[in-house]
Amino acid sequence: xxxxxxxxxxxxxxxxxxxxxxxxxxxxxxxxxxxxxxxxxxxxxxxxxxxxxxxxxxxxxxxxxxxxxxxxxxxxxxxxxxxxxxxxxxxxxxxxxxxxxxxxxxxxxxxxxxxxxxxxxxxxxxxxxxxxxxxxxxxxxxxxxxxxxxxxxxxxxxxxxxxxxxxxxxxxxxxxxxxxxxxxxxxxxxxxxxxxxxxxxxxxxxxxxxxxxxxxxxxxxxxxxxxxxxxxxxxxxxxxxxxxxxxxxxxx
Ligand code: IPE
Ligand code: IPE
Ligand code: MG
Numbered sequence: 001x002x003x004x005x006x007x008x009x010x011x012x013x014x015x016x017x018x019x020x021x022x023x024x025x026x027x028x029x030x031x032x033x034x035x036x037x038x039x040x041x042x043x044x045x046x047x048x049x050x051x052x053x054x055x056x057x058x059x060x061x062x063x064x065x066x067x068x069x070x071x072x073x074x075x076x077x078x079x080x081x082x083x084x085x086x087x088x089x090x091x092x093x094x095x096x097x098x099x100x101x102x103x104x105x106x107x108x109x110x111x112x113x114x115x116x117x118x119x120x121x122x123x124x125x126x127x128x129x130x131x132x133x134x135x136x137x138x139x140x141x142x143x144x145x146x147x148x149x150x151x152x153x154x155x156x157x158x159x160x161x162x163x164x165x166x167x168x169x170x171x172x173x174x175x176x177x178x179x180x181x182x183x184x185x186x187x188x189x190x191x192x193x194x195x196x197x198x199x200x201x202x203x204x205x206x207x208x209x210x211x212x213x214x215x216x217x218x219x220x221x222x223x224x225x226x227x228x229x230x231x232x233x234x235x236x237x238x239x240x241x242x243x244x245x246x247x248x249x250x251x252x
Contacts, residue, residue: 010228015059015184024037048224049095052224062134064136104122104136105138106137106139146176149176186227189211194211
C-alpha cells in the first residue's frame with residue numbers, strides 16, 4: 001500500500017477525474033425517463049464533492065457532457081443543458097461557502113450566451129477560493145482539447161514566436177486545458193464500461209484506472225472510499241522499477 005513517507009498515512013490522490021456514467025440505465029431499471037437518471041446523478045455529484053471537501057482532496061474533475069453527446073435525442077440534450085445551468089446556479093453559493101473553486105472546461109463555442117454568463121459568474125465568484133478545485137468538463141472532448149492546443153502551437157510557429165524544436169511534451173501540455181494543475185492521479189468510471197470515450201486523453205496517460213459496476217446515481221462516499229483504497233494499493237512506477245522507487249522513498 002502506498003504510504004506517504006512523512007506521516008505514514010495512506011496516500012490520497014491529488015487529482016481525481018470521473019466519468020459519471022450509467023444515469024440512463026439507472027432510470028430504465030426504475031421504468032423512469034432517462035432524464036430522471038440525470039437528475040438523480042446531480043445528487044451523486046453533491047455527495048462526491050462534499051466527501052472530497054471533507055477528505056481534503058485537492059482537485060476533482062467531473063465529466064458532465066461530452067462533445068459526442070450532441071448526438072443524443074434533442075430532448076435529452078436540451079435537458080442536460082438546462083440541468084447543468086440550474087445545478088450550477090443552485091449550488092454555487094453553497095460551494096463558495098465551502099471555499100470550493102469552480103472551473104468549467106470544454107468547448108464554449110457551442111454554448112448559449114445565457115450559459116456563458118452562468119459559467120462566468122460561477123468562476124468569478126469562486127476564483128479566489130483556496131479549497132477543493134472542482135472542475136466540470138462540459139462539452140469536453142480529448143480530441144478537441146488536443147486539436148485546440150495543436151492549432152495554437154501551429155499558429156505560434158507560423159508567426160515565428162515559436163520554433164519547431166521548442167515543441168516538446170511539456171510545451172504541448174501548456175497549451176491544453178488544466179495546464180496549471182497536476183494530471184489526474186486516479187480515474188474512476190462508473191456503470192461497468194471500461195473505456196475512456198474521448199475523455200482527458202493526454203492527461204490520463206499515467207492515471208490509475210478504477211472501474212466500478214455501480215451506476216452513477218448510486219455512487220457516494222462508500223464507493224469513493226473503495227476507489228481511494230484501490231488507489232492506495234497501487235504502485236506507481238512511471239517507467240521505473242520497484243527498487244528505484246524504494247531508493248527514492250528512503251531518501252525522501
Ligand atoms: C452519463 O450517463 C451521463 C451523461 C452522459 C451526461 P448516461 O446518460 O450515459 O447513462 P447510460 O450510459 O445511458 O446508462
Ligand atoms: C461519456 O459517457 C460522457 C459522459 C459521462 C459525460 P457516454 O455514456 O456518452 O459514453 P459512451 O458513448 O457509452 O462511450
Ligand atoms: Mg453512458
